[in-house]
Amino acid sequence: MIRAAVVGANGYAGAELVRILSGHPDVELTAITSRQYAGNAFDSIYPALSTVIDLNFIDNDTETISKAADVVFLALPHKASMGMAPALLDAGLRVVDLSADFRFHNQAAYEAHYQPHSCADRLPQAVYGLCEVYGQQVAGADLIGNPGCYPTSVLLPLLPVVKAGLIDPATIIADCKSGVSGAGRGATATTHFCHVNESFKPYKVGGHRHTPEIEEKLSDCAGKPVRITFTPHLVPMTRGMQSSIYATLAPGVDAAQVRSCLEAAYAGRPFVRLLPDGRWPDTLNVKGTNFCDIGWAVDPGTGRLILLSAIDNLVKGAAGQAVQNMNLMVGLTETVGLDAVPFPL
Amino acid sequence: MIRAAVVGANGYAGAELVRILSGHPDVELTAITSRQYAGNAFDSIYPALSTVIDLNFIDNDTETISKAADVVFLALPHKASMGMAPALLDAGLRVVDLSADFRFHNQAAYEAHYQPHSCADRLPQAVYGLCEVYGQQVAGADLIGNPGCYPTSVLLPLLPVVKAGLIDPATIIADCKSGVSGAGRGATATTHFCHVNESFKPYKVGGHRHTPEIEEKLSDCAGKPVRITFTPHLVPMTRGMQSSIYATLAPGVDAAQVRSCLEAAYAGRPFVRLLPDGRWPDTLNVKGTNFCDIGWAVDPGTGRLILLSAIDNLVKGAAGQAVQNMNLMVGLTETVGLDAVPFPL
């Protein structure tokens, strides 16, 4: 049994980790932490888990966690994560960090969009945990920068076609839409039911911090600097993320080549589902699952490629992918603990 | 391995049975049927299950089913069920029927609200599958009338206090609310998004057919005829059912006695969660689970008892309870296949 701890288990991604890990057959969930709720029962915050999860939050104490766990999931805001990770790594734990703190190889890019990095010396050892792409590096890693939800939904459909040179990377536009759980558990004007219901809107236009994260991975892959346009939008629903990605095809490339490319990239990868022609991703079909559904079309009028994806922002976009990373790190089958049968509706 | 078949697997309750049974460790799902979709893949109707459920619908053929399965779940409209059940029973299968056809012991009551019964001779052998109340009879049964969703949500909180004589059964009023999945998969004016969204409304006031079902079980329990007032309402959400039940307490009875009574009735029953004082059921906390959450209060001004419950209408109100019945029928632990960790949100 792997002993696991979740730091910041009161947030939505943390709570989702608690859900997945407590149902994981090879994991014992030994500690959950929360500064705000230390001493309280998990189910006092998430009563759905009453009688199922019998754990109290403890404080975010590095030493206690180090003794209790082999793997630790940091579900903290960025900056808080990099404050805790070094001590946990030094104590021999494997760390899966859900913040942005270890997602960048380029320290300057991180610092331009977040803040000064307090343990930049750890960045080289961190692996970007987009499992279907960087799975081999994940297997040997002790520190994972778990991808952002938007980057996951954009990079999975995009990276193989960029790598294969099927599109012109200078033309990429990602129009992305997220359910409200992506805004977190904080009660704000943004998350008030009456402001979300019957509302659809873009936000942080031209300025979301997932842009440089996506760009770094695309640039690595393209072998040259890639800048994209990325616009996030808020959808009146709890879970789910859908991305519609536009790019100009390289000369002579057609839809069949896109299919071949994606099929080759994701052959045998259980969490990526490539849809048949004429079917497109729907967030309802991936709700509560670790799937990323991918569809596409070549626009007949302009010849542009339209790549479409859907994930559950809290699962494949956060906690599910984090557990998938843990599975790969410790040598388990990738799907264990993540293979519940999806709800039909 | 138990071989199971789901008849009418295209409807919502049937699809939910497919979900639960395909994740059940002791079950092999061998056949799913649908008149309308025979020959089509299950995931053509429920694409969420793509790559997970690799079954095609077959026609509702009694002989084929009899050969393929040990237990059959009939997720059909009433009338259709009683047309199929006898042959399946004669072939030695155990039958869990989700329609109303085998829920009544009183043939006249059934016929007054539904239609003439075509195999009333089977009614005596049918057990009303409200597991926490009739579990012992379920264990020896080969034909289960799986309770309606409203009756489940009303009877679980109510039967113990009626049996214990804590309330006056002549005063019972059940004000119940259901999500839209209770109306089924049919596209109608009732289920159109634009008619449901921002709409809350009662329906079938004074005339819903779950009334006599509830009354028969209450009467059995009270030892005298009981008539209740029951009003269903439609809530703009997909899953969930909440019931608020009012009754006059017997002289001298207080809230503590209600707690003792319910605790005694449901001690060791894993799917009933009795909430602490001052906490009340919320459909969000039971979504996707087989739980029935129960809370209550004594109204300080009038001394009336208010019993409150919440279930997922498709799980404890339909498919989950059906599988729970199967578990009891074949001697499995009650919870097997139904113990996924709930979603925190």
Next chain:
Amino acid sequence: MIRAAVVGANGYAGAELVRILSGHPDVELTAITSRQYAGNAFDSIYPALSTVIDLNFIDNDTETISKAADVVFLALPHKASMGMAPALLDAGLRVVDLSADFRFHNQAAYEAHYQPHSCADRLPQAVYGLCEVYGQQVAGADLIGNPGCYPTSVLLPLLPVVKAGLIDPATIIADCKSGVSGAGRGATATTHFCHVNESFKPYKVGGHRHTPEIEEKLSDCAGKPVRITFTPHLVPMTRGMQSSIYATLAPGVDAAQVRSCLEAAYAGRPFVRLLPDGRWPDTLNVKGTNFCDIGWAVDPGTGRLILLSAIDNLVKGAAGQAVQNMNLMVGLTETVGLDAVPFPL
């Protein structure tokens, strides 16, 4: 032109008053106040009104308001209202108070559920502004206690049948449901989209402060003390309130007498719509309007009366009724400013 001011115009009821009053042909909206947003434009909080409402919030200053307005609407929390009302009245303004501070004639009942009353000497002059019932007193009043949303939805269907002796007032149970805007503009755990969506739940069971308000008016009407059971519930929608009210009919009373009674009570009252037999109120049909739709049935099994109503909690349950009260106070036609054609969906 009547000069009107809205105090507390940043809250939902206040903002709805701004909407209605700025479209009112006989009103000039001269001042809107907000402690929190003084100096800011109204449309910085409610951008839907951009280019339409060109007013800045000012501070809640009694003197300024007194000079600017003939009628003032207090859309403040209780306690704050009674701190402002006396000075405004003394300055000769008419006051419509949307808090609970002037709804009770019985000071002790108010103080038992709220706090000590700081100007109880004003209570005798205050009129309870349920327009269809107390319209004559409203016409001569200078201080209105505008009814709560739940009391409006419960009293309109109930008062006539209580007054006519058609039901036993000791048996009244009101099961009521509200959209989220009733919880106000504050961002809290209760109003977070992810906690409301797919959630239906009771709250404040046996303890909501609208109970004594309803009871006082019923008692006045019945000529004896009446206690009721009242349970509020939260519905995942923005606007709307539906009440299902149960009571035992007096001997010999039938549904036709209920219709006659209600028709007589509301003849010529434009905002009460009595539905035909077999049709029941739906919040969608009153959204954005000042209507109260009322339906009913006699439960065939128990002979109980079921009264059903629907209102928009922010209009007939708050701002709309407040303007209706103003119309009556100043001698305008009751419907002026409140007669926009409803949205079909």
Next chain:
Amino acid sequence: MIRAAVVGANGYAGAELVRILSGHPDVELTAITSRQYAGNAFDSIYPALSTVIDLNFIDNDTETISKAADVVFLALPHKASMGMAPALLDAGLRVVDLSADFRFHNQAAYEAHYQPHSCADRLPQAVYGLCEVYGQQVAGADLIGNPGCYPTSVLLPLLPVVKAGLIDPATIIADCKSGVSGAGRGATATTHFCHVNESFKPYKVGGHRHTPEIEEKLSDCAGKPVRITFTPHLVPMTRGMQSSIYATLAPGVDAAQVRSCLEAAYAGRPFVRLLPDGRWPDTLNVKGTNFCDIGWAVDPGTGRLILLSAIDNLVKGAAGQAVQNMNLMVGLTETVGLDAVPFPL
């Protein structure tokens, strides 16, 4: 008084026309038609309008309509409209057609995406009723092709910047999102609450018939053929449409020039609201109104222009713009009947 008729008043756009026209001070609504509901009261289909609209549907009879009305609104599916329009025009009526039948000047483009045109000789006299752009031609027209909802939301922000040469028209991508009312009143798998709720999805990718409509107007404006990429998506809400439009800026153009261009184009146009920098359109802010809110940003990483708009698909995207067209045709102030104060939420 202008006598107006609505043909196809049972559909959502037709019902919205009934709402607006019956509140219009200069209009008498003399006839509403519906093949399916002829003889029934309007409020039997739309009970929200009970006691407000006292009209029965009549059959779609050209002669009756011609006698009853001066202006007729055709809220019919395409093909049906062109079957009725000629006779109505010949009888001297002004016709505002909400279908696609008279939106195209290029008959071949229409026929490539719809069907053979039965009265193509009328196309030259038809004016495309995008009021803020083609208002002068509208004023003299007797036949209006009322724009589609998507084209309205795309063309209003886009046409001025195309006309001014600020962007490269070959690079336009429109990612658009619609509420469910856009799918119409028909009960289908697409509009079932349980398939829409918690679902966000693209549809008709690369194949929506609003594409050629948008392209024709852009091409006219650019003076050369323009092809665009347009992807529609379905949002779990009733009303609202949001478009995010991407294009490469012409060399040297910046955000300030975009603002100048749009301000010049829409100076004095009451229904277009240009948002300040850093604010973006939200469907909630235009719900129930004839506004088109427009915002934009220049993406700092790529220099691309992002134009953003929001409308109510049933108002500015259909019925509201149709009435605005009528106002212009008959010489009324553009806003009359369309100037209700918006709801703050």
